[in-house]
Amino acid sequence: MKLFTRFLIVCLGLSMCTCISPFVADVPESVDGISITANLTTQKGLQEVRLYRPAPFTNKGLNVPIPKAQVWVMDNQGQRYDYVDDAINKGWYVPKDRNFVAQIGKTYVLHILTPDQQKYESNPETVKEVASITKVYSEEIITDDIKIGAAISGYTVLLDTKDPATKGDYYRWTYLHFEDLVYCTQFFGVPYGQRRETLVGLTCCELPCWDIERCFINCTNIMSDALINGKSITRHPIVSIPNCAKDYYIEIQQRSLSKEAYEYWRTVDQLSSNNGSLFDTAPAAVRGNLKCTSDPKEAVFGFFEVSDVKENGFFINRTQTTKPAVFTCAPYPANANPLACAPCVESATRTKVKPKYWIK
Numbered sequence: 001m002k003l004f005t006r007f008l009i010v011c012l013g014l015s016m017c018t019c020i021s022p023f024v025a026d027v028p029e030s031v032d033g034i035s036i037t038a039n040l041t042t043q044k045g046l047q048e049v050r051l052y053r054p055a056p057f058t059n060k061g062l063n064v065p066i067p068k069a070q071v072w073v074m075d076n077q078g079q080r081y082d083y084v085d086d087a088i089n090k091g092w093y094v095p096k097d098r099n100f101v102a103q104i105g106k107t108y109v110l111h112i113l114t115p116d117q118q119k120y121e122s123n124p125e126t127v128k129e130v131a132s133i134t135k136v137y138s139e140e141i142i143t144d145d146i147k148i149g150a151a152i153s154g155y156t157v158l159l160d161t162k163d164p165a166t167k168g169d170y171y172r173w174t175y176l177h178f179e180d181l182v183y184c185t186q187f188f189g190v191p192y193g194q195r196r197e198t199l200v201g202l203t204c205c206e207l208p209c210w211d212i213e214r215c216f217i218n219c220t221n222i223m224s225d226a227l228i229n230g231k232s233i234t235r236h237p238i239v240s241i242p243n244c245a246k247d248y249y250i251e252i253q254q255r256s257l258s259k260e261a262y263e264y265w266r267t268v269d270q271l272s273s274n275n276g277s278l279f280d281t282a283p284a285a286v287r288g289n290l291k292c293t294s295d296p297k298e299a300v301f302g303f304f305e306v307s308d309v310k311e312n313g314f315f316i317n318r319t320q321t322t323k324p325a326v327f328t329c330a331p332y333p334a335n336a337n338p339l340a341c342a343p344c345v346e347s348a349t350r351t352k353v354k355p356k357y358w359i360k
Contacts (some may be wrong), residue, residue, distance in 0.1 A: 002090050035063060036120065036290050038110050040073060040254070042127065043309040047100060049083055049093040051112065054301060065091020065129035069114045076107040076124070077113040089348050102127045102306055106239045110290070110304040122304035123260070123289040129308050130171065130256035134232075135160040141240065145325070151324040154318055157238040157250060165230040172265060172307070173221040175238055177213040178249050178355045184209060184342035191334035201333035202342040209344035210351050215239065220269035222262060241316070244329035248316040249358060255307035264288045264303045290299030313357020 028335070037050040049071050052063035071083035072095045081100050086092035102108065110122040140156040161167055183201030191200050221238065238252055268286050288303030318325075344352050 012278070025075040033301060034066070034114075034118075034120070034258050036110075036112065036293070036300065036302035036304070038122070038304040040108055040110075040136055040209070040306045041309045041310060042102050042104065042307070043253070044099065044101055045307060046096050046253070047109070048086070049112070051091050051093070051114070063087070065089075066114055067091055068179070069093070069112055071113075072111050074109050074111065086169055088346055092348075100104070102308075104129045108255075108304075108306050118292060119299060120290055121290075121293050123308035125304060127306050128169075128256045128258070129256055130310055131161050131163050131164055131169075132310045133159055133254050133312045134155055134250060135253065136312045138240075138314075138319055138331070140317045140321070140323070141243075143295055143324070145324070145326050146319070146323045148326075150331045151326045151327045152243055153328050154240055154242050155248070156240045156317070157252075157314070157316070158235050159238060159252060159254070159312075160232065160234045160236070161254060163225045163228055163230055163233050167177065167225065167229050168259065169224045169225040169229075170259060170262035171225075172255045172257050172261075173236070173238055174219075174253045174255065175215065176251045176253075176355075177239075177241075178351075179211040179213065180249075181207075181209045181211055181344070183335075184344055184350075186333050187336075192337055199333045199334035200341050201332050202336055203338075203343040206342045206352060208352070208354065209289075209328050210250055212349050212351060212353065216349075218272055220265050221270060222257065222265045222269070224262060242328040243325055244327060246318065248318060249313070249355065250310060250316070251355065251357060254303075254306070254310045255308065256309075257305070260307050261303060261307075266308075289298075311356075313355065315359070 001350075024248055029082050033054060035050075035052040035054045038048070040047055051066035051069055053066065054063050067085055067090050073081045075081075082096045083093040084096045086094050101286040104127050108124040109124050110120075112120040115122070136157070136159045138157050139150045140154045141156060142150050145151040146152075157175075160171075181204055184204035186199060186201040187198055189200045211281045223233070223236070239250070241248055241303040255332070266284065271286065285302055287299070290300045290302060290304060344350060346352065
């Protein structure tokens with residue numbers, strides 16, 4: 001009787017499984033509208049405009065770049081500055097005059113004409129001067145290791161600056177990390193002269209070569225001087241990094257913001273913090289200071305940010321420590337083939353150009 005009961009339960013279970021259809025979420029592969037990310041600063045090399053059709057929901061729903069648009073900036077004196085398609089990154093635009101930078105006190109408006117003849121325009125944005133970075137430094141992150149006790153597992157990069165006496169100052173901090181490479185490609189395989197599969201790589205055909213790392217997740221690092229007006233800003237965190245047996249190089253940008261830009265980034269930060277499931281509002285879907293003048297009903301996401309920028313480069317020595325260390329970086333590859341190499345291809349994430357403050 002027990003055997004018959006078990007058999008009946010199994011049969012019922014199988015019949016239920018065969019009757020249940022798999023759930024397929026009905027989500028769009030694209031989102032109506034346009035996403036515009038634009039930065040105009042007082043530093044050379046930081047001017048760019050990125051144009052995409054946002055499609056954030058499926059694996060096919062990567063943002064679609066918009067090339068061959070007409071992009072230009074007008075200042076409050078009637079001067080026009082044209083942009084051209086970036087040679088490397090599709091959908092990115094850079095100034096035709098590579099020496100073009102914003103000037104403190106001037107007001108700028110961004111204009112865009114896409115290939116489908118849609119016209120976009122930003123609100124006027126005025127450049128406000130930002131304070132200089134007083135100091136950049138790092139502090140060790142100490143954790144308890146089961147074997148060796150208190151040990152260094154990483155570092156926190158911090159900075160100090162002095163807020164001016166004037167009220168209404170807003171800040172945003174960004175950074176770039178340049179990692180000098182030995183291997184320009186990595187994959188799982190069998191190292192040269194060995195038999196066991198592991199992480200391997202091919203050395204770069206051209207050296208030096210650097211990977212460029214930017215922050216992409218929870219990167220909204222902003223501040224208002226509402227509570228600290230005229231005082232020093234100390235120990236402001238920029239990024240926490242792992243501990244590796246090599247030095248770490250970082251370039252930090254301290255940017256001025258308008259009040260509207262600050263509110264935009266604060267909204268992005270709030271949405272990013274809440275973005276825990278598929279059905280939360282996507283952080284990219286935030287409207288800023290841009291509009292479609294040819295079709296006012298079209299959704300326009302993003303912001304035209306105009307900033308004064310103060311920048312510092314900084315090295316962290318991770319090889320000379322006073323405490324035991326636990327290495328928390330990704331594993332280092334073995335050489336797959338000493339007779340082969342991989343090219344150092346210029347892109348948004350890789351370069352052969354020496355970083356600005358690289359002193360080695």
